[in-house]
Amino acid sequence: MFGTVLALSAALSACGGNNETNNTGNTGGGTNTTDTTNQGGTNTTTPDTAAGDSYVAKALNGDYKGTKVTMFGPFTDADEQKFNASIKEFEDKTGIDIAYEGSKEFEATISVRVNGGNAPDIADFPQPGLLKGFVKDGKVIDVKSFLTDDYLKKQYNQSWLDMATMPGASGDVYAGVWARSSVKSLVWYNKKAFDEAGYKVPTTWDELMTLTDQIAKDGDPAWSIGIESGTATGWPATDWIEDIMLRTTTPENYDKWVSGELPFTDPVVKNAVKKMSDIWFNDDYVYGGRKSIATTSFGDAVKPLFDNPPKAWLHRQAGFITSFFPEGLSADSFDWFPLPPIDAQYGQPALISGDIYAMFNDRPEVRAVMEFFTTADSLKTWIQSGGVTAPMNGADPSWYANDQEKRMAEFLSSAKTIRFDGSDLMPGAVGAGSFWKGMTDYVSGTVDLDKAMEEIQAGWK
Amino acid sequence: MAKRRSKLKKSKWLVNAVLAVICLVWSIPTIGLLVSSFRPAADILQSGWWNVLPHREWQTVEQLTLPRDTDLREPIDVKGQTYTDDQLRAGVTVGDERYIWENRRARLLNVQEKHWGAITNFTTQNYEAVLGGKEYKIALPDGGTKTEKGSGMGQSFWNTMAVTVPATVIPILIASFAAYAFAWLRFPGRRSIFVIIIALLVVPIQVALIPILKDYTSLGLNGTYAGIWLAHAAFGLPLITYFMYNAISQLPKDLFESAFMDGATNFTIFSRLILPLTVPALASISIFQFLWVWNDYLVSLIFLGSQPEVQVMSMKIANLVGSRGNDWHLLTAAAFISMLTPLAVFFALQKYFVRGLLGGSVKG
Numbered sequence: 001m002f003g004t005v006l007a008l009s010a011a012l013s014a015c016g017g018n019n020e021t022n023n024t025g026n027t028g029g030g031t032n033t034t035d036t037t038n039q040g041g042t043n044t045t046t047p048d049t050a051a052g053d054s055y056v057a058k059a060l061n062g063d064y065k066g067t068k069v070t071m072f073g074p075f076t077d078a079d080e081q082k083f084n085a086s087i088k089e090f091e092d093k094t095g096i097d098i099a100y101e102g103s104k105e106f107e108a109t110i111s112v113r114v115n116g117g118n119a120p121d122i123a124d125f126p127q128p129g130l131l132k133g134f135v136k137d138g139k140v141i142d143v144k145s146f147l148t149d150d151y152l153k154k155q156y157n158q159s160w161l162d163m164a165t166m167p168g169a170s171g172d173v174y175a176g177v178w179a180r181s182s183v184k185s186l187v188w189y190n191k192k193a194f195d196e197a198g199y200k201v202p203t204t205w206d207e208l209m210t211l212t213d214q215i216a217k218d219g220d221p222a223w224s225i226g227i228e229s230g231t232a233t234g235w236p237a238t239d240w241i242e243d244i245m246l247r248t249t250t251p252e253n254y255d256k257w258v259s260g261e262l263p264f265t266d267p268v269v270k271n272a273v274k275k276m277s278d279i280w281f282n283d284d285y286v287y288g289g290r291k292s293i294a295t296t297s298f299g300d301a302v303k304p305l306f307d308n309p310p311k312a313w314l315h316r317q318a319g320f321i322t323s324f325f326p327e328g329l330s331a332d333s334f335d336w337f338p339l340p341p342i343d344a345q346y347g348q349p350a351l352i353s354g355d356i357y358a359m360f361n362d363r364p365e366v367r368a369v370m371e372f373f374t375t376a377d378s379l380k381t382w383i384q385s386g387g388v389t390a391p392m393n394g395a396d397p398s399w400y401a402n403d404q405e406k407r408m409a410e411f412l413s414s415a416k417t418i419r420f421d422g423s424d425l426m427p428g429a430v431g432a433g434s435f436w437k438g439m440t441d442y443v444s445g446t447v448d449l450d451k452a453m454e455e456i457q458a459g460w461k
Numbered sequence: 462m463a464k465r466r467s468k469l470k471k472s473k474w475l476v477n478a479v480l481a482v483i484c485l486v487w488s489i490p491t492i493g494l495l496v497s498s499f500r501p502a503a504d505i506l507q508s509g510w511w512n513v514l515p516h517r518e519w520q521t522v523e524q525l526t527l528p529r530d531t532d533l534r535e536p537i538d539v540k541g542q543t544y545t546d547d548q549l550r551a552g553v554t555v556g557d558e559r560y561i562w563e564n565r566r567a568r569l570l571n572v573q574e575k576h577w578g579a580i581t582n583f584t585t586q587n588y589e590a591v592l593g594g595k596e597y598k599i600a601l602p603d604g605g606t607k608t609e610k611g612s613g614m615g616q617s618f619w620n621t622m623a624v625t626v627p628a629t630v631i632p633i634l635i636a637s638f639a640a641y642a643f644a645w646l647r648f649p650g651r652r653s654i655f656v657i658i659i660a661l662l663v664v665p666i667q668v669a670l671i672p673i674l675k676d677y678t679s680l681g682l683n684g685t686y687a688g689i690w691l692a693h694a695a696f697g698l699p700l701i702t703y704f705m706y707n708a709i710s711q712l713p714k715d716l717f718e719s720a721f722m723d724g725a726t727n728f729t730i731f732s733r734l735i736l737p738l739t740v741p742a743l744a745s746i747s748i749f750q751f752l753w754v755w756n757d758y759l760v761s762l763i764f765l766g767s768q769p770e771v772q773v774m775s776m777k778i779a780n781l782v783g784s785r786g787n788d789w790h791l792l793t794a795a796a797f798i799s800m801l802t803p804l805a806v807f808f809a810l811q812k813y814f815v816r817g818l819l820g821g822s823v824k825g
Contacts, residue, residue, distance in 0.1 A: 109762060217533070217534075
């Protein structure tokens with residue numbers, strides 16, 4: 001049952017060319033209220049992608065002035081600042097107050113709030129698996145009740161729409177709108193030192209292993225790996241497995257694996273874990289050796305790359321890791337390459353994660369805000385300040401803060417296979433439980449491969 | 462006689478020594494936290510806090526550059542002796558000297574000797590970030606950066622005060638009235654009601670969260686101070702009532718009889734006799750309740766939320782580490798700042814504390 005929901009269409013059509021249209025189509029009723037605080041030379045006119053009677057148009061018309069929309073989500077801190085900056089213009093123009101509340105305990109709290117009848121108007125879910133439960137209970141408002149199919153198709157590629165469709169209390173529901181995404185299949189490196197040492201970016205797995213060996217010969221461990229993350233220790237290992245799964249088996253098998261049809265004990269999964277162990281368990285390849293992996297914080301693991309001289313050379317992590325880079329690092333001193341293909345027939349897949357905004361209370365102003373979040377404009381200043389990739393169409397490549405992030409967007413749009421982070425889709429007991437724990441046990445050496453896979457698989461029961 | 466005294470002295474000495482050891486063991490983590498709170502994040506990753514104490518450590522006195530073409534997989538020649546790569550990675554001691562890689566790639570080897578040393582690199586940055594708010598550098602489209610300042614602890618400190626003081630006073634006041642009634646007034650069902658209240662002590666607060674939240678939603682109490690005062694008062698009442706009952710029921714009966722003779726009402730007895738006589742008990746239960754509410758995370762998380770106008774310090778601190786835990790080093794400083802108020806309360810009331818704790822048990 002999970003499988004049908006999660007199945008993504010493999011092909012994402014390249015969409016870069018059409019990006020301008022959404023920005024220039026400024027024909028809505030909102031232009032008369034154009035903000036005059038024109039910061040940093042950005043164009044602040046609001047594109048009106050939907051028809052004139054859309055909720056966004058009404059909001060820009062001032063119909064919902066003075067109303068308040070509450071939002072609840074897991075991001076805090078710098079991300080919260082960036083979020084508030086990105087909605088400010090919309091708030092000023094419409095008079096709707098979007099009150100965001102960020103909590104580190106989002107995952108635990110959202111269930112209590114929804115069940116206690118105190119649901120926020122909009123909640124930000126980084127794990128669609130968590131949202132699925134609320135959709136099944138009929139707590140979430142179907143986005144299609146106020147946005148048309150045609151409009152959504154214009155805003156998102158089909159894969160995203162498929163990922164947002166979840167089984168509700170009565171039939172499938174379009175559970176929310178994708179607001180942000182992040183590319184995971186990235187290998188980071190210290191560009192300056194890398195170039196000085198004369199290394200070349202590998203384009204195949206074999207080249208990657210050759211490079212790893214070369215670096216070991218030159219006297220350094222190639223990889224810096226850390227999976228410690230408090231109670232979530234082990235998650236970076238699950239990302240590795242997902243990435244390698246996509247490169248060693250068919251997308252269909254990946255979907256089956258995520259939905260529980262393909263057990264962890266299957267040779268296909270074991271093969272992926274073995275591929276990972278080839279690097280992880282070789283003390284010449286890993287900074288600090290295998291024993292340090294489970295005790296190194298994922299955020300600290302990237303730091304040895306930027307020591308002078310570098311203590312390690314490669315680090316596989318999602319785009320957000322730039323926020324853990326040492327301060328004062330200039331944009332030309334680091335870069336990334338996609339984790340290379342292992343088996344040519346599966347090409348160069350992209351593993352992604354994203355945040356989906358779901359709506360719990362149906363009021364016209366909430367509809368307007370939800371519709372606003374389907375537009376690339378709702379993310380514009382955030383993209384410009386770095387750290388996110390737009391899941392919706394219409395984000396201008398020139399918005400991206402630096403070349404690295406622009407390439408992430410291009411990588412995403414050109415990838416033939418795109419899959420969502422599997423552990424975020426699996427039920428919590430596996431995806432945020434036995435999978436993390438099993439991998440940690442395996443890496444720290446307390447159990448062997450077979451035992452670890454059995455342990456993880458037990459989470460499905 | 463003299464012999465006995467020396468024995469007494471000896472045992473006192475022993476007690477003090479044991480206490481000193483216990484104190485030391487208990488305060489070491491706190492001291493470590495304090496030291497770490499003044500160290501830069503990068504340093505904390507490199508070395509433990511105890512390195513601030515003077516100690517013998519390896520210090521580099523000389524650097525050797527081995528030939529560029531040295532094969533690391535073969536025995537490596539250093540000053541006429543050969544060592545394996547593993548040895549040089551871990552550091553190999555020869556006489557007073559130790560050889561250890563500085564940079565294997567450049568074949569740079571450190572020759573180290575033991576010297577006295579201590580870390581002296583301290584910073585107040587952590588405290589500045591916690592008190593004054595973190596600074597976020599946000600890149601602008603034109604290539605520049607804008608510095609946004611996050612909110613500091615000020616607002617959440619007052620929020621916590623606004624939660625804690627009433628949430629300490631209200632339940633203690635109600636519980637003292639109740640304790641007096643249970644101890645000295647005769648009314649039907651006195652025993653059974655008291656037993657029910659004591660039984661409530663074992664109800665875990667977690668099971669009450671969702672039902673109460675539902676009621677709060679319909680009453681509009683979510684995210685308000687009134688709501689959280691009520692919640693803390695309710696969760697605190699059973700224990701405080703029990704505690705105050707113990708203290709009040711131990712007071713001599715004659716006192717109340719003579720007061721009654723003189724025509725005092727129950728309220729007069731309570732305010733003129735009970736309150737002054739139970740000050741030690743009141744003080745110690747105040748400390749308990751104050752600490753509990755001050756450090757509370759769960760109840761605030763559920764009933765108050767993290768909107769900036771009501772967010773309490775425990776939640777603010779939890780959020781300080783950032784979305785992905787990248788600012789973990791701020792926790793040390795934040796923990797110390799949040800400890801200050803409870804410490805002040807504790808020291809202000811501590812002379813009553815021990816008396817109050819023993820109050821019920823020793824008299825009798």
